[in-house]
Amino acid sequence: MALIGKIRKHSALIVIIVGIALAAFVLGDFLNPWNSRGQRVNTIGEINGDELLINDFNQKVEQETQLRKEQQQKENFTPDEQFQIRQTIWNQMVNDAIMGKEYEKLGLTVSVDELNDMVLGSAPHRLIQQSFTDPNTNQFDPKMVRNFLDNLDQQNPEMKDRYLMIEKYIKDDRIKTKYNNLIQKAYYIPKAFAEQDYIEKTRNLKMRVVAKRYTTLADSLIKLTDADYKAYYDENINNYEQEEMAEIEYVVFDVAPSQTDRDNIAKEVEKITADFQNATNIPSYVNTVSDDSYDSTFKTESKLSPMIASQVFAAPVGTVIGPVIDNEVYNIAKSIEFQNRPDSVKMSQLLITYKGIQGFDSITRSKDQARVTADSIMNVLKKSPDLFEVMALAKSDYPTVKEDKGDLKWMTDGDPNFALFFNSGVPMKVNEVKVIESRLGFHVIKVTEKTKPLNKVRVAIITRKIEPSQETFQDTYQKASQFASENNTLEKFNEAVTKQGLNKRSFERLLKMTDRIAGLNQARQIARWVFITEDMEPGMVSPVFDDGKAYVVVALKAMYEKGFAPLEKVKKQIEPMVIRKKKGEKFAEEFKALKSSDINEIATKTQLKVDTLTNVNFSMRMLPNFGRENELIGDAVTRKAGQVYGPVIGSAATFMYIIDSIAEPPAIADYTQYKTQLVSAFKSKVTGNQVFKALEKNSKIDDNRIMFY
Numbered sequence: 001m002a003l004i005g006k007i008r009k010h011s012a013l014i015v016i017i018v019g020i021a022l023a024a025f026v027l028g029d030f031l032n033p034w035n036s037r038g039q040r041v042n043t044i045g046e047i048n049g050d051e052l053l054i055n056d057f058n059q060k061v062e063q064e065t066q067l068r069k070e071q072q073q074k075e076n077f078t079p080d081e082q083f084q085i086r087q088t089i090w091n092q093m094v095n096d097a098i099m100g101k102e103y104e105k106l107g108l109t110v111s112v113d114e115l116n117d118m119v120l121g122s123a124p125h126r127l128i129q130q131s132f133t134d135p136n137t138n139q140f141d142p143k144m145v146r147n148f149l150d151n152l153d154q155q156n157p158e159m160k161d162r163y164l165m166i167e168k169y170i171k172d173d174r175i176k177t178k179y180n181n182l183i184q185k186a187y188y189i190p191k192a193f194a195e196q197d198y199i200e201k202t203r204n205l206k207m208r209v210v211a212k213r214y215t216t217l218a219d220s221l222i223k224l225t226d227a228d229y230k231a232y233y234d235e236n237i238n239n240y241e242q243e244e245m246a247e248i249e250y251v252v253f254d255v256a257p258s259q260t261d262r263d264n265i266a267k268e269v270e271k272i273t274a275d276f277q278n279a280t281n282i283p284s285y286v287n288t289v290s291d292d293s294y295d296s297t298f299k300t301e302s303k304l305s306p307m308i309a310s311q312v313f314a315a316p317v318g319t320v321i322g323p324v325i326d327n328e329v330y331n332i333a334k335s336i337e338f339q340n341r342p343d344s345v346k347m348s349q350l351l352i353t354y355k356g357i358q359g360f361d362s363i364t365r366s367k368d369q370a371r372v373t374a375d376s377i378m379n380v381l382k383k384s385p386d387l388f389e390v391m392a393l394a395k396s397d398y399p400t401v402k403e404d405k406g407d408l409k410w411m412t413d414g415d416p417n418f419a420l421f422f423n424s425g426v427p428m429k430v431n432e433v434k435v436i437e438s439r440l441g442f443h444v445i446k447v448t449e450k451t452k453p454l455n456k457v458r459v460a461i462i463t464r465k466i467e468p469s470q471e472t473f474q475d476t477y478q479k480a481s482q483f484a485s486e487n488n489t490l491e492k493f494n495e496a497v498t499k500q501g502l503n504k505r506s507f508e509r510l511l512k513m514t515d516r517i518a519g520l521n522q523a524r525q526i527a528r529w530v531f532i533t534e535d536m537e538p539g540m541v542s543p544v545f546d547d548g549k550a551y552v553v554v555a556l557k558a559m560y561e562k563g564f565a566p567l568e569k570v571k572k573q574i575e576p577m578v579i580r581k582k583k584g585e586k587f588a589e590e591f592k593a594l595k596s597s598d599i600n601e602i603a604t605k606t607q608l609k610v611d612t613l614t615n616v617n618f619s620m621r622m623l624p625n626f627g628r629e630n631e632l633i634g635d636a637v638t639r640k641a642g643q644v645y646g647p648v649i650g651s652a653a654t655f656m657y658i659i660d661s662i663a664e665p666p667a668i669a670d671y672t673q674y675k676t677q678l679v680s681a682f683k684s685k686v687t688g689n690q691v692f693k694a695l696e697k698n699s700k701i702d703d704n705r706i707m708f709y
Helices: 002-009 011-027 054-072 079-106 112-120 126-131 142-150 157-186 191-202 226-235 259-278 282-289 306-314 367-383 385-395 416-425 470-486 490-500 524-532 567-594 599-606 630-636 672-687 690-697
Strands: 043-047 050-053 204-213 245-254 320-325 329-341 344-352 407-412 433-438 441-450 454-465 504-511 550-560 610-616 644-649 653-663 701-703
Touching: 043 054, 043 079, 050 054, 050 079, 054 079, 054 157, 079 157, 079 690, 112 142, 112 157, 126 157, 157 672, 157 690, 191 672, 204 567, 204 599, 204 630, 226 567, 245 470, 245 490, 245 524, 259 282, 259 320, 259 329, 259 454, 282 454, 306 320, 306 329, 306 454, 344 367, 344 385, 344 416, 367 385, 367 433, 367 441, 385 441, 407 416, 416 433, 416 441, 470 490, 470 550, 490 550, 504 524, 524 550, 567 599, 567 644, 567 653, 599 610, 599 653, 630 644, 630 653, 672 690
Parallel strands: none
Antiparallel strands: 043 050, 043 701, 204 610, 204 653, 245 504, 245 550, 320 329, 329 454, 344 407, 344 441, 433 441, 644 653
16 A cells, blocks of 8 residues: 555656656667667676676676665665666776786685685684674674585575675685785885985975065956966866866756645645544554654654654644644654653573574474473573573573673664564563563563663654645646757757746766766766767757756757867866966066075065074975975975075965075984885885776776666
């Protein structure tokens, strides 16, 4: 019934999707993976001549998706999360293709004995420890590993595949470590390099500087020419390398509920409220009509919406509260039961299991025998609860009893993993003992500690979102479709935006694999339209894109090939730097015009102060009061003492300076410390993925992902 309700509420999407599908058919199947000769593409990429097949890619994506669903306890992922999973798999496949050849050339492998040691040895791999941790103790249990492997062929396919993925990760991690070790151990620092590093770090200058800061001259007083921009651009062109990219403008047509929609939903909620009052099977009714499933946990007042919390706790059981609107959602609440319950319970358990329970193959007792044994132990512990640990160690079948002595630690109210134990412990007193049954057998439990009980309520809450109707979806789609068809050029697009008072947005760096655009949920469809559509050129306007609760129309403003960004595109970006350069040149000419070799005289004539800097050396990154001034430091460490130098055009000012003294470092016999520091810095680059980045940069990578998603 809940599924029927969801189909009912989202039936509009089905109608609109059909409409968009028909439009796409008419416009051409531009999003399918076909090459220019009409042949279907079956490779998602090619790395140094090795093809990456789309079927292999999809299989790995599916495995990773299932693994994350289990880990995150989620049924579905958002488009952005799905993209990130694909991105992860692509990166893994590229890494495997590039590094695999490196390992093969070097003959690097992981032997069976090595793998066994990393799984079953005295110091197993961290992933094995994480994967075989007892949930009750949070401690690694080696027995769980061996028991799992002994029964690997009997495990369900999902568990088996997951273990094989873990095993592959362990092998990849080990071989990567071997590779990194080879590079690190091959790195050698000669004595001369270490001595130079020592000098650069300890040869200190004392200097006086006169600085004319760029902030003393307003930017508006600097007049730039095209030649100024061009000169700076040519000097720094390597900073403006870019991928193939596009610049787009777009309009979003939001689908918002109309007043008619609101009135109809209000009538529906009114009927639901009346039926809720008389409903007998509360959970079933809530799951049938509510946007959110029935929640049976007990809650304090602070855990409920403020708009209904105080009313629920002030009214008797069975009272219907609402409907009230909270953030565009109707809420209708009905109290089911009040209890004084603790937030946390600490408990110990002793398990008596029986034949037939999975994971306890050595147990021969029957279920009836197990029940009798558990009752007998309970009777003993009722009289002597202090013997619980002793009895647990002697009688419990739980695998981790020797480590935890039956201690379940603290459990919180509402945790589904411990609901049976927690709910059983709520009415029990501290040190009270009882028997409960689970899928593992019979548990003798004892409450050891409890937090102070609080007044809580189990409350059934029906939520109903105020959403647009099918008609509203259709009306908005028609509006967007009409806009796209009537304004099929960039010029018409912009004129219509102005005339209709629409909010036009821009995105200047659309890449082939862009997955996020401001204000949109699904950017991939736009990127694919731009980069896959045959004969695409600036000025074209897109068909209508479905963005969930909005429709989008896009206009292509410009396209740029891979290479260096043209000057006009970066002109605004580089303007502050060009102004700074012009100021530096102007101040340099002013200093030169003084024709003075006295630092104090220069300061007096320019009405600037003299700053004294001490312990300036080549390894410095920042100058006190000035910040990063590499030009000044680089110039100063090459000069002699006693002479005025400059002007030096820096990052924040133009400088004149004099070196008053140079403290030469004393010779030392042992440069081990400096060798160690240089080697350590190199090793951090190796372990920090710099090696792979260098190999990747020199690899030939053909990326066809946009043909598929």
